[in-house]
Amino acid sequence: MSEVTYGVWDGVVYDNRGGVNGEGPHFPGLSNFDEFDDGNPIRAFVADRGFIIFDSTVSLLDTFHRQLAQAANESCGKCTPCRIGTVLVRDALDAMRRGEPSPLDLDQIFALADQMTQTSMCGLGQTCSRALRAAIREFRDVFEDEIRTAPAPSQHAMSYMTAPCIEACPSRINVPRYIDYIKDGKPAHSLGVILQKYPMAATCGRVCVRFCEMACRRKFVDEAVGIKTLKRYVADQQTGPNALVFGRDLIREPLGANMRVAVVGAGPAGISCAYHLLLHGYRVDILEAMEEAGGMAARGIPSYRLPKDVLHAETDVITALGGRFLFNKALGRDFSLDDLFARGYRAVFLALGCQEGTHLGIENEDPTLQGYRSGVGFLLQVHDHVAGALRVALEGDVVVVGGGNVAMDCARSALRMGAASVHVLYRRTRPDMPADAGEVQAAEAEGVVFHFLTNPKRIIAENGRVVGVELMDMAAGEPDAEGRSKVEPVPGSERTVSCNTLIAAIGQQVREGVISPEDGIAFDRWNCIRVNPDDLSTSRTGVFAGGDCATGPSTLIHAMAAGLKATRSIDDHIRLGRVRFRPRSRMRRLLNDNTMLAEDAVELPVKPQYRAHHPELDAAVRSQMFEEVEQTISIEAAYREANRCMRCYRIYSVITERAIPEGVGR
């Protein structure tokens, strides 16, 4: 671990320029901070909370010029101090580092840095020159020496701007940027920001689990910004004559006919990967076992949350970009991985999903029992019912086991299918439920009955059909390593309830028989495909995997993020035979490993303004329908909601020994 030579961090001044002599504060431990990439030591680091220098020869003028240049480039230009201040300070530091006459002296630079820090409107302006201010205040002598000896030798550097919401999003959507474009009155630009990362904005705007909102700092004022609501708003603007047009002109550089890639599975991971591969110029075929695109988004998410036409309008983008869907082609049944390579595909992306329901593992559990269904199996039936392909009628009482989003979808769908009552059993407490809180509230409002700390013990069947279930109470025990308390059955709490249908919605896995041993694909201990998390490569060269089949049942946004990651790896693999270093990913890990994005409170009073909500139909009406229950917010509500964003941007810069290798998508 390199020692900090000098710096200021969280207001504490560190100065070991005369050697570490045991006096003065010792810098708290940094992890993973020695090298940026292999053999390339980090010489300096600048953040919102301060700066640290590991090498006394680092030029502060150049280092802070980098930081301010990034700030000037990213400033939204709305408030005075940041719009003008970043540019003036950048230009002054630039002149100083070159040894040219500077328009501003150090006192003036300090005054501007102070002005930006104290009076800017958003996080970018408030934080971008905080470290510079501290550096001039505490280490003015270093600046003065440098001015005397200028020009300074050039340094290798990288700057990275992010925000808590961006870091929380698996796809790293630039959330404040797309909210800004709404404020600016440019919803098409807003959508353009999202489309950089995946093609399914309207889908994501309806069903995303919203990691971004969990990280949103607006919650320190009132409640998180309605980021998903805004995403849906911009996506739904895309109708009529002013809608954005997808065309093959988007493809950067079309590649030769032999540059073909096969994507197995047309779910969110497969669609996202195909989209990016197409934009990179590849020829892409998507082989899908079913007869429609969308995967679990099509078949596993009920239409009252995600109408099929919305989803299909988005999966159609693949065709518009020249991709091909090959439906009813199932891996393991219709082709093998060897077949794909034999057909000339240069690489394969496996996005198979997890479609087999996990069993409860309780007494009398027999999947052939009438009335027993897995969660995912039930949702597929609901899908077919709504599509008109299969009449499914539910009657009597339904018990759903599980606390995730699939369990909620099952419960709310069961109501719509005619169940007399729907009961959800969950073995832990309500706050422990992995399901989206909004989904739980909606289910409750529609009449679903919840039983927490309750688990099934035995299925009661008569003549081959489910007639009831024996339950037990659970009691919370000691918290485990992750902070979740273990639960134990309470002896003697057994009781029986009658039901006609039992839906086991506790998890899913990759369907058996899809991958055969000859495919050469290794699995992990949870029966998921084993991948290298950095590049999504599998145990077989040229085969990559992502989405639920590699992670177990997860979210739409994780699957779509995997699609983009796989594209970068596949592109590198085909062109270079190796996967390149990704500076931005490295920067994210650096921030994450050292919890740089501290959840700092909002100091200044802000007027509370609670978030806009989707116009929703009455619970009694909506529990009967499979049409979409949430409506898009109005333009007025969108402008108001967008204005709640506080733009918590932060800029981080590193100075390194050598040049940082450029990777795809940096």
Add this chain to the structure above:
Amino acid sequence: MNAETQAKVVRGSINGVAVTSSTDETILECARRHAIHIPTLCELHDIDHAPGTCRVCLVEIETQGSSKTLTATACNTPMQEGLVVRTRTPKLREMQRLQVELLLADHDQDCATCIRHGNCDLQDVAQFVGLKTNRFFDPERVAKRPVDAASPALIRNMQRCIRCQRCIAICREGQGVDALIQVGSGLDTAVGLRYGLDQQHSACVTCGQCVLVCPTGALGERDEIERVLDYLYDPNIVTVVQFAPAVRVGFGEEFGLPPGTNVEGQIITALRRLGADIVLDTNWGADLVVMEEATELLHRLKAGERPTFTSCCPAWINFAERHYPDILPLLSTTKSPQQCVGIVAKTYLPAKRGIDPSRVRVVSIMPCTAKKDEVVRPQLSHDGMPEVDVVLTTREFARLLRREGLDLTTLEATTFDDPHMTEYSGAGAIFGTTGGVMEAAVRTLYHMVNGAELDTIELAQLRGFEGVRTAAVDLGQGAGVVKVAMCHGLKPTRQIVEAVRAGTVDLDFIEVMACPGGCVDGGGTLRSKKHYLQHAMKRREAIFAIDRNKNVRRSHHNTQVQDLYRDFLGAPHSDKAQALLHTHYTDRKIEMAHSVREIWQEIKMAGKVY
């Protein structure tokens, strides 16, 4: 609304003075209530606009239980229990000064050439903060800022913009037109028009409300004073000047008279002193419009064509053509009073007065920016000549008087002397305020249908000030009850248009005035610094007073209009009247298909994938 959002009474202090406030009041509002001045620039209370972009209204605060001093913007920071506020510390004064200096770093410094010189919020605030230096100004940076001079009505000069966003707010939230957007980023942030279009070809309807809220000279009308001076000083040209109903009640303030003073007589004198050859009254044209429009309405009612929208307001015509072309068949074809005066002044008037019509130039003085746009409409020309040659807004008229050394307050009031186009009824006078066109029309409609006069002249049921008002008017046995609506401001107008298109309202006749309040608060009226529609009610009252003091209060009793029909047009809606006094509209809807590629080239973000 839940309990958390309900305002609570709180106590704090400002500059050591104990204040009682509430959690839904900002520091700025609280300070103003206590007569403590905090400099502001982007904020505009009258339209509830506090975007916090200029960062000039800085105050120091200490929150309860914290000894830390924070700098906050007063305009959007709420009061809270125990908040200690200071507004005039040396540090704050220094920061405010620096903020204004930063604003001027990117602002055209040629104040003497600016239309707002001496009437500019930025100059005021620079004086308040005691600005002494201007270290950061870079003329090259400013010269690169765009000036959009494409529109015949409005000039948008980004070299003078301070990014207060008031224009965007009034266009988006006030008028619901949503033509103005934020463009660019960083140092190049500016106000622009949707889809990168210029002002003339955009969704802008030139209502000019943005000009009324602009704190600097960034937004303004196209200045046409030079052309008017050319006419006035050219002996071969017969300069005919008309002025609108609203101008006479919204002009005296410029010369220190109380708001709402009727300066009709002084304006006539001023125009004569300027060298106008013939002074006409647009009010006369309003009476003529009533005759044509009322006749047209009765024809349409008989034919079952309903509803009919009025057509006097050019910003409304632009709005219909740009945003709702499918309703154009519902618009009255009658030209506006300005255009009626123009065409009659170039045909009937020269014949009556023995003037060569080719020597006539018509100048209008209007409280309106869209009128400049109206006169260049191709369908409003006659024999290749525009019906009206130049429009001056009320603001330009004020500048013209100053340029010619005239002070309105020193001028004696005189009266019109043209015997053909200057008489007006009270009905013509009230065209300048919301509901006035409808009331004037109803007074005459009743007479046209029944051959008798309505008992009451002032129709209280038409006189409210809500954005949309509806009423049922009994026109007697001939026509029965007609359902009318009046809307002012384009946001309420959009509502009524949407309702008409959806078939959810049952109406016969709809008056639209694009500017809130009507022409008395039009986009060409005098600017009031730090206020929006400050004198609306006084001007409206003055207009009603003119009506009340008139002996003739119904358009069909205007003897000069009667003469026109007798000697020239025949009857309302005659073939000749239709040829000269009616027009048509064109679909000018904006449809722009953008590709994702174009958007990606425009978006700005770190880590762009493509």
